[in-house]
Amino acid sequence: MRGFDVAEYRARVARAQSMMAREGLGALLLTTEPELRYFTGFLTRFWESPSRPWFLILPAARDPVAVIPSIGATLMEWTWLRDIRTWAAPDPDDDGVSLLCEALREVGGPVGVPSGPESHLRMPLADFERLKRASDLEWCGDAGIVAGLRAVKSQAEIVRIAHVCGIAGRAFDRVAEIAAPGVALSRVFRDFQRLLLEEGADWVPYLAGGAGPEGYADVISPASDVPLAWGDVLMLDTGAVQDGYFCDYNRNFAIGAAHGRARAAHARLIEATLAGEAAARAGVRASDVWQAMAAITGGGAGAGRLGHGLGMQLTEGLSLTAKDHTVLTPGMVITLEPGVETVPGRIMVHEENIVITQGAPQRLSRFAGPDLPVI
Amino acid sequence: MRGFDVAEYRARVARAQSMMAREGLGALLLTTEPELRYFTGFLTRFWESPSRPWFLILPAARDPVAVIPSIGATLMEWTWLRDIRTWAAPDPDDDGVSLLCEALREVGGPVGVPSGPESHLRMPLADFERLKRASDLEWCGDAGIVAGLRAVKSQAEIVRIAHVCGIAGRAFDRVAEIAAPGVALSRVFRDFQRLLLEEGADWVPYLAGGAGPEGYADVISPASDVPLAWGDVLMLDTGAVQDGYFCDYNRNFAIGAAHGRARAAHARLIEATLAGEAAARAGVRASDVWQAMAAITGGGAGAGRLGHGLGMQLTEGLSLTAKDHTVLTPGMVITLEPGVETVPGRIMVHEENIVITQGAPQRLSRFAGPDLPVI
Numbered sequence: 001m002r003g004f005d006v007a008e009y010r011a012r013v014a015r016a017q018s019m020m021a022r023e024g025l026g027a028l029l030l031t032t033e034p035e036l037r038y039f040t041g042f043l044t045r046f047w048e049s050p051s052r053p054w055f056l057i058l059p060a061a062r063d064p065v066a067v068i069p070s071i072g073a074t075l076m077e078w079t080w081l082r083d084i085r086t087w088a089a090p091d092p093d094d095d096g097v098s099l100l101c102e103a104l105r106e107v108g109g110p111v112g113v114p115s116g117p118e119s120h121l122r123m124p125l126a127d128f129e130r131l132k133r134a135s136d137l138e139w140c141g142d143a144g145i146v147a148g149l150r151a152v153k154s155q156a157e158i159v160r161i162a163h164v165c166g167i168a169g170r171a172f173d174r175v176a177e178i179a180a181p182g183v184a185l186s187r188v189f190r191d192f193q194r195l196l197l198e199e200g201a202d203w204v205p206y207l208a209g210g211a212g213p214e215g216y217a218d219v220i221s222p223a224s225d226v227p228l229a230w231g232d233v234l235m236l237d238t239g240a241v242q243d244g245y246f247c248d249y250n251r252n253f254a255i256g257a258a259h260g261r262a263r264a265a266h267a268r269l270i271e272a273t274l275a276g277e278a279a280a281r282a283g284v285r286a287s288d289v290w291q292a293m294a295a296i297t298g299g300g301a302g303a304g305r306l307g308h309g310l311g312m313q314l315t316e317g318l319s320l321t322a323k324d325h326t327v328l329t330p331g332m333v334i335t336l337e338p339g340v341e342t343v344p345g346r347i348m349v350h351e352e353n354i355v356i357t358q359g360a361p362q363r364l365s366r367f368a369g370p371d372l373p374v375i
Numbered sequence: 376m377r378g379f380d381v382a383e384y385r386a387r388v389a390r391a392q393s394m395m396a397r398e399g400l401g402a403l404l405l406t407t408e409p410e411l412r413y414f415t416g417f418l419t420r421f422w423e424s425p426s427r428p429w430f431l432i433l434p435a436a437r438d439p440v441a442v443i444p445s446i447g448a449t450l451m452e453w454t455w456l457r458d459i460r461t462w463a464a465p466d467p468d469d470d471g472v473s474l475l476c477e478a479l480r481e482v483g484g485p486v487g488v489p490s491g492p493e494s495h496l497r498m499p500l501a502d503f504e505r506l507k508r509a510s511d512l513e514w515c516g517d518a519g520i521v522a523g524l525r526a527v528k529s530q531a532e533i534v535r536i537a538h539v540c541g542i543a544g545r546a547f548d549r550v551a552e553i554a555a556p557g558v559a560l561s562r563v564f565r566d567f568q569r570l571l572l573e574e575g576a577d578w579v580p581y582l583a584g585g586a587g588p589e590g591y592a593d594v595i596s597p598a599s600d601v602p603l604a605w606g607d608v609l610m611l612d613t614g615a616v617q618d619g620y621f622c623d624y625n626r627n628f629a630i631g632a633a634h635g636r637a638r639a640a641h642a643r644l645i646e647a648t649l650a651g652e653a654a655a656r657a658g659v660r661a662s663d664v665w666q667a668m669a670a671i672t673g674g675g676a677g678a679g680r681l682g683h684g685l686g687m688q689l690t691e692g693l694s695l696t697a698k699d700h701t702v703l704t705p706g707m708v709i710t711l712e713p714g715v716e717t718v719p720g721r722i723m724v725h726e727e728n729i730v731i732t733q734g735a736p737q738r739l740s741r742f743a744g745p746d747l748p749v750i
Contacts (some may be wrong), residue, residue: 002600046595048581048614049690050493051683071679074593088679090492090694115500117465118425125490126516141501190572193579197565202597203579204568206423218449220421222577225377239423304446304463308426315424319465 002243003041004156006080012039013064015149020060023143026108028058029100031122034312035114035146039064040079043244044072045203052089053123055100059107067100097127101134109137114146118316151309151317152331158355158364160245161311161333164201165353165364168240171195172251176375181230181256185211188234189223196240206239206314209250214262215346219339230256233348233372239314248310248335249351249365254374265342266372269350272296272338273367276307276320277354280334280361286324289336293320297338307335310353332356333364377618378416379531381455387414388439390524395435398518401483403433404475406497409687410489410521414439415454418619419447420578427464428498430475434482442475472502476509484512489521493691526684526692527706533730533739535620536686536708539576540728540739543615546570547626551750556605556631560586563609564598571615581614581689584625589637590721594714605631608723608747614689623685623710624726624740629749640717641747644725647671647713648742651682651695652729655709655736661699664711668695672713682710685728707731708739 016039020028030036033047036056047054055067066081069089076084085103087096104111113121121128132139153161171192178191188211193204209223210216211234219237228234237250252266272293279292293306305324309317310333318326318334328334334356339349350368354361391414395403405411408422411431422429430442441456444464451459462474479486488496496503507514528536546567553566563586568579584598585591586609594612603609612625627641647668654667668681680699684692685708693701693709703709709731714724725743729736 043597044595045581045583045597048688050495050688051690051694069679071593071595075596078596090680090696090699092492092694092698095492113500117467117470117499119499120425120495120497121500122495124492124494125488125496186577190575190577194569194572197569200565202561202565203582205580206420207578208420218446220419220446221450221453222418222420304444305465313423313425315426319426319467321465323467324465 003043008154008156009039009041009080012149013058016058016145017060019145020112023112023145024110025112025142026060026110027104028112028142028145029104030056030058030114030146032120034150037244037312038146038150040066040076040081042076042079044075046072053096053127055096057103057107065103065107067096067103069096095127097131097134101131104135104137109139111135111137111139112142112145113139115141116144116147118147147317150311152329153311153333153355154331157245157311158331158333160243161247161353162364164240164242164245165247165249167196167200167242168238168247168249169366170199172236175236175251175253179228179234179253179255179375182227184225184227186223186225188228192236192238196238200242201240202242204238204240207236209234209236211235212346214259215265215342215348217345219349228255231259233262235349237351244312246310246312246314247353247365248314249353250349251368252348252350252372254372256374258372258374261342262348263372265340265348266350267370268296268340269338269348270368270370273336273350273352276336276338277361280328280336280354280356282328282330282356282358284328286318286320286326286328287322289328290320290322293336293338297340305337307337309333310335328356330357378418383529383531384414384416384455387524388433391433391520392435394520395487398487398520399485400487400517401435401485402479403487403517403520404479405431405433405489405521407495409525412619412687413521413525415441415451415456417451417454419450421447428471428502430471432478432482440478440482442471442478444471470502472506472509476506479510479512484514486510486512486514487517487520488514490516491519491522493522522692525686527704528686528708528730529706532620532686533706533708535618536622536728537739539615539617539620540622540624542575542617543571543613543622543624544741545574547611550611550626550628554603554609554628554630554750557602559600559602561598561600563603567611567613571613575617576615577617579613579615582611584609584611586610587721589634590640590717590723592720594724603630606634608637610724612726619687621685621687621689622728622740623689624728625724626743627723627725627747629747631749633747633749636717637723638747640715640723641725642745643671643715644713644723645743645745648711648725648727651711651713652736655703655711655729655731657703657705657731657733659703661693661695661701661703662697664703665695665697668711668713672715680712682712684709703731705732
């Protein structure tokens, strides 16, 4: 089964509307893929094309209104939305602005637009200025409503994330099939994406990693064509997607044999991960979980934070840093992602996925043990 | 070999700077993946994470300045850029805004920000407002400079696009290995991505398609789990990537046997494609190419436009519509993408990729013949 029951979307809209009432908002204007999908279930890879803007209006007390390019009409009609307004995009004279303006004036303001951390406005700035002027409405931020809602997952969402974590787990179990001394890292990356697809991923929006003696230089580089060497540490980190939800975790492997420093680093990363898991209780702050892990790793080598929220996007919501004091709530899905420097200029990073509950966190990825696996 | 020689990036910067001089701009501020990559060569899939903003300043007369999260420092140092300033993102108190503001004040305004069609600002709106206020500089659009530059490809870029078109061509040649009556469309989608990877794609950011008797309902839906049936038309449309450049074309197949209407529609689509190819000469307008194709298909069933620019993104630049009067220039890479309705509610779409030259366009995809292939 794909997507969710209508009840899931209606509950999301109702929660948003009660928060909008508290903030005195007449409407939310949403423009990005996860924002539209969160309230409608509209799922397509067509967002890869930047040519057309897409809009969703969430009124204070009515069902959402979609104002979208006509190319999306059929797919939007398959969702629960009934008020779907389309134009023939792209239109160089008026790319949906007047249609959107009319709908917003009908709904009424103030209009809240996501404007805080991690948000962006997916429409041309010139059109946004035009829209604001023509609307004669009051405009403001969304008071963090959409980000706040998305941070706490429903049971149905958690099931999705657990499912895709399982897919990645089976792919990680098969890395010995594709990685060996002499195989180019770029080949390993291509083959690992193939394994993820074979194990059930719909697509693979994210794959990073690295390889080298006793670690890698960073964790965001694309693969080079350099072949793996005996004794290298290979790391693969994936955000695979199934039914619109991401996993985000990684595995380290030693190619042929493991250096002592790499083995020690891996054991320390697992120790830090377990400390993070133990600390990740409802009511504690993101910065407390960071502290529990940083006490073991000595800080933030690697990703610059020691974990983050996860769900409809590869990363979303809180950050495990010293500065983020977001309080953990049951239903938050997060990653634990400690990093250590092994030798100057080389790091190792480990990552797992969990969900916050009323008690001990539930593991969504099958946790790795302390021994660096040799393949 | 991956990426380009430094000379390629320097030439792009020089062209931008000469256009900036004409427009009286002191700097361009760029925030999106293709904009940063175009001028620096910075290539990573990490943009999938929305958590951190990234900035590039293009000064009127100096080399570009990168203002980026520290997690990207190592990778940015491998590009030709030397002025790289980093902060520990994400920072809830100041996510790069003051560092960026300082750099912009050093460079001087007016600051042009891409604001026209297809553009968006990839940073939180609240931070953008904060930045503008603190900068004490004049702000405006970029006068279409970046889009205009990107629309005309260098020979090195055309080679990249031709290469990935070849990869997709070999994958399309193998569709009979993965598609047959009884196979779920979602399985075909997964397997086709695997074929693209096996043939050399680095990753597959886009795959769409559809299947049904005499056509499909739309061209942007994700795959359902419904099995292919004997007599269905199967369409697969991919944006695969190699070294950061996209192809974007498709193929139709008849499963087991081809209906007469589907065969006739396919032949008409090829006829329209060839008419588009014949019309696509330097100096004519996008709307002229649209006219040549629409005269055969009768209009815009399918994608709502009959083709578009292509390159670092799946779609970029001009649209083949009645309203887009962009003049074709040698070096523009475009798709020809006619669509027809076969029966009410069902369409077929065909797509090929070409580059505009001083003479006849050069084919980047190996053009399909008029006969709908039966597999």
